[in-house]
Amino acid sequence: MKIRYAKECEIKDIKEIWNYCFDDGEKFVEYYFKNKYRKQNTVVVDEGEEIVSSLQLNQYKLRLNNKIYDTSYVVGVSTFPQVRGRGYMKSIMKFTLKELYKKNQLVSILMPIDYRLYRKYGYENCYDQLEYIIDIEDLRRFKIDGRMYKANEFNIENLVEISKKFLEDTNGNVERDEKYYLNLIKEIKSEDGHIYIHENNGYQGYIIYFLNGENMFVREIYYKNIDSLKSMLKFIYNHNTQCNKVTISAPINDKIRFILDNPKTCDIKIKPFMMGRIVNLKGYLETLEIDSKSELYTNVLVQDEFINENNGVFKISLKNNKLKVQKCEEKHDVQFNINTITQLAFSYIDINEALLLNDTTISKDALELFKIIFNKKNNYINEYI
Structure with missing residues (x-):
């Protein structure tokens, strides 16, 4: 068994695994391998x-806590049935995480088919x-003020503008520019979906939806x-x-429920x-800009079975609005696995929830520091591939 990046000539083999493992339509698979697939971003078991x-x-640019990070979105994790149970998934994930660290990517995202499969690799x-x-x-x-139009390539700038306004109160989004929406229009078309834009003294919103028999699925409804x-x-x-x-489907802070007659x-x-x-725990924390004049530090024992550089006791120090993170041999004040650290870093939970979930306590100074660093926010992302 050899784990490596894919070769140019292997796209047919990779597409065969994809078709075997995923129930995607022919048009979508054609779209995906023409527009999204890159051999240099594909890891295989040979x-x-x-x-x-x-x-x-x-590859995406992720806006997380007011910073933009080059991010790998892990998709298409697939294995032929004749070799399942041999530990190939563990090997390919271990290889991938080490590669992401070497490439100096600080965070990664993944949409799971089963959360249990990926928690053991540090995803949460x-x-x-x-x-x-x-x-x-x-x-x-309800009534329509203005008009609805089928969106196309001429509406790209309008779609970008609407999304920026709609997403301004959420955290953890993918950067959506003109190139993004050109690609999204192709993606939705490949799945027989529809994009309509609302105009009323300017373009005010858009909706992406699919008609599935007697049910309509609205993937996005963004509005100003x-x-x-x-x-x-x-x-x-x-x-x-x-x-x-x-x-x-909508963000956690969506307003639809407030205007329904009978929710x-x-x-x-x-x-x-x-x-x-x-x-990369050290790399990520040191990118953060902290709005505090406090000077505090704490020692945290982090457990990460797959990226050794994240595993151990870290002294986290705050001074002059910046964090300094270094491994040390000192006694730790609190202990978390990489899963909990990830949820804190993504602003999905706060320190009080982390302590409750891990059934542990922390010193007063350490608690103050964690409250300064990690603030819970409304996270939202809506990428499927």
Whole structure:
């Protein structure tokens, strides 16, 4: 068994594994391997010159805690059935994490098919979404102010502008520029989806949706103001002869539930969506800008089984609004595994929740430092590949 990056000639083999393991349509697979696949970002297991397992590291810029990080999104983790159970997944994940560290990537993200598979590699849930399931008829009373248009390449700048406004109160997003939306339009088309934009004295919102029999799935509904949201909810209602229900995915801080006539008839769930991982603890913490005149330090024992550089006791010192992090041989004040550190670093939980979840305590000075460094925020990301 050899783990390495893919070669140019192996795209057919990697596509074969993808098709075997994932139930994606032919048009989407064609789109993906034409627009997203890169051999230099694909890790494979070579067993006797046969590719039997692979994963891909799609590259994004992640805006996390007011900083932008080059980030690998781990997708397409797949193995042929004849070699499952041989530990190939563990080997390929271990190789990948070491490679990400060597490339000086500080964080990584992953959408799991099963959280249990990836927690042991240090990934942990860092993003949730709200899911609404609404009877179409419950949207009858809204009205459209302005007009709805099918979006295309000429609306790219408008889509970018709407997303920036909509996402300004959330954390952990992927940077969405013109290139991003050009690619997204192709992706949605490959899945037989639709993008419509709302215009009312300027472009105010957009909606991405799919018609699946009697159910409409709304992947995104982004808006600058409540009038735009109401207009797009009415647009959803206009499909009442085609669909009975609509499922809407939205950020945790979304406003739809506040304007429904009777939210009790709507099924609203919080759904885990994306996992994250700190790849380089020292590197990440030292990028943070801390708004505090305090001078504090604490020693933290971090457990990371797959990236040795993250494993051990770290002295975290705050001075002049910056953190300094270095390994030490001193006694630790508190102990966390990389999963908990990741959730703190992604601002998914705060220190009080971390202490509760780990059934542990901390000194007063250490608690103050952690409260200064880690602030819980509304995390939101909506990338599928």
